[in-house]
Amino acid sequence: MKQIKVCLIGYGYWGSKLARNFQNSNFFNLTSIIDISKKNLEKAKRDFPLAKIGNDYKEFIKKQNISLVVISTPTKTHFQIAKYTLEKKINILVEKPLSLSIREVKVLENLSKKNKVLLFVDYPFLFSGSIKYIKKLIDNKKFGNLIEIESFREQAPVRKDCNVVWDLTVHDISILNFLLNKMPSSYESRKFKTLGSSQADTAYLNLSYKKKINVFLKNTWISPKKVRLIKFKFKNAIVYCDENEPIYKIKIFKGNKKNNLNYNLEIPEIDLSEPLSQLVNYIYKSIQLKKNIIFDKKLNLNITKILSKLS
Ligand SMILES: NC(=O)c1ccc[n+]([C@@H]2O[C@H](COP(=O)([O-])OP(=O)(O)OC[C@H]3O[C@@H](n4cnc5c(N)ncnc54)[C@H](O)[C@@H]3O)[C@@H](O)[C@H]2O)c1
Numbered sequence: 641m642k643q644i645k646v647c648l649i650g651y652g653y654w655g656s657k658l659a660r661n662f663q664n665s666n667f668f669n670l671t672s673i674i675d676i677s678k679k680n681l682e683k684a685k686r687d688f689p690l691a692k693i694g695n696d697y698k699e700f701i702k703k704q705n706i707s708l709v710v711i712s713t714p715t716k717t718h719f720q721i722a723k724y725t726l727e728k729k730i731n732i733l734v735e736k737p738l739s740l741s742i743r744e745v746k747v748l749e750n751l752s753k754k755n756k757v758l759l760f761v762d763y764p765f766l767f768s769g770s771i772k773y774i775k776k777l778i779d780n781k782k783f784g785n786l787i788e789i790e791s792f793r794e795q796a797p798v799r800k801d802c803n804v805v806w807d808l809t810v811h812d813i814s815i816l817n818f819l820l821n822k823m824p825s826s827y828e829s830r831k832f833k834t835l836g837s838s839q840a841d842t843a844y845l846n847l848s849y850k851k852k853i854n855v856f857l858k859n860t861w862i863s864p865k866k867v868r869l870i871k872f873k874f875k876n877a878i879v880y881c882d883e884n885e886p887i888y889k890i891k892i893f894k895g896n897k898k899n900n901l902n903y904n905l906e907i908p909e910i911d912l913s914e915p916l917s918q919l920v921n922y923i924y925k926s927i928q929l930k931k932n933i934i935f936d937k938k939l940n941l942n943i944t945k946i947l948s949k950l951s
Pocket residue numbers: 649650651652653654655674675676677680695697712713714715717735736737762763764797807
């Protein structure tokens with residue numbers, strides 16, 4: 641099988657996870673890693689001794705026969721690097737958020753169409769077994785209609801180039817888009833700089849969807865404990881989805897009609913494979929078929945529009 645050559649730009653915290661997932665795939669060959677930090681390049685060389693390393697992505701993209709460029713640099717650099725790569729007619733995977741500007745997202749989408757190459761964004765939860773399980777519960781109404789969603793996403797590195805909404809709420813919005821398949825009908829947002837930093841580090845958000853689904857989101861970088869919990873309130877059960885749990889990520893609390901303080905707990909079996917490895921498989925299939933089903937339906941544009949309103 642002919643492997644697809646990958647160049648990774650940005651070997652920081654998240655870039656190293658992407659590198660591992662592409663290297664572990666039979667479909668891809670991580671041939672080059674680019675970073676402007678000498679320290680991170682040295683680490684890349686230690687971790688991937690067969691990959692070429694360098695600090696100038698333009699130089700590498702020009703010379704190597706690359707079919708996929710993975711961009712895991714800070715958000716403010718995404719547009720420039722993504723545009724350059726799409727202009728060279730190379731498929732790209734960009735880290736979330738794609739850009740903080742609706743105009744820039746449109747430019748990139750149009751460029752990918754014009755040059756007939758694919759544009760992917762890393763929204764990892766679209767590929768998580770637990771979110772896929774919840775999607776089935778919503779669609780088959782096993783526990784009746786969905787009434788309310790509450791999401792708590794706490795603790796992450798403080799960023800300087802975007803606020804917590806662009807950094808963490810992007811995950812909730814990508815999940816909501818996938819699960820509900822529609823835009824919210826109303827938005828409320830309160831943001832705080834609790835540490836007096838340049839960007840808002842904490843946000844309390846409220847979205848409403850038609851059919852009376854209310855969504856509450858709390859996102860903060862500042863927390864001693866990592867929390868990634870979403871509660872789905874259905875008519876006949878409340879379902880917890882905890883991405884921090886290693887195995888029992890989904891817990892179904894079935895209501896007791898006679899006593900609202902008494903629930904029966906059920907723990908279903910779900911697909912526990914790493915979402916990034918599923919994303920890597922999806923990218924391979926999409927490149928083979930020259931089709932990008934998940935991202936075709938204005939996904940990036942809709943997510944950016946919602947985040948622009950909230951931020
Ligand atoms: N999908 C997720 O769940 C997830 C999780 C964490 C971070 N991220 C995203 O990944 C991106 C990177 O975040 P991070 O936490 O890894 O940051 P980081 O600071 O740890 O890493 C960024 C790396 O990019 C390098 N870099 C900066 N400009 C460059 C350039 N012009 N050319 C080459 N290299 C350059 C830096 O030297 C650094 O090594 C961000 O967009 C972030 O939002 C996504």
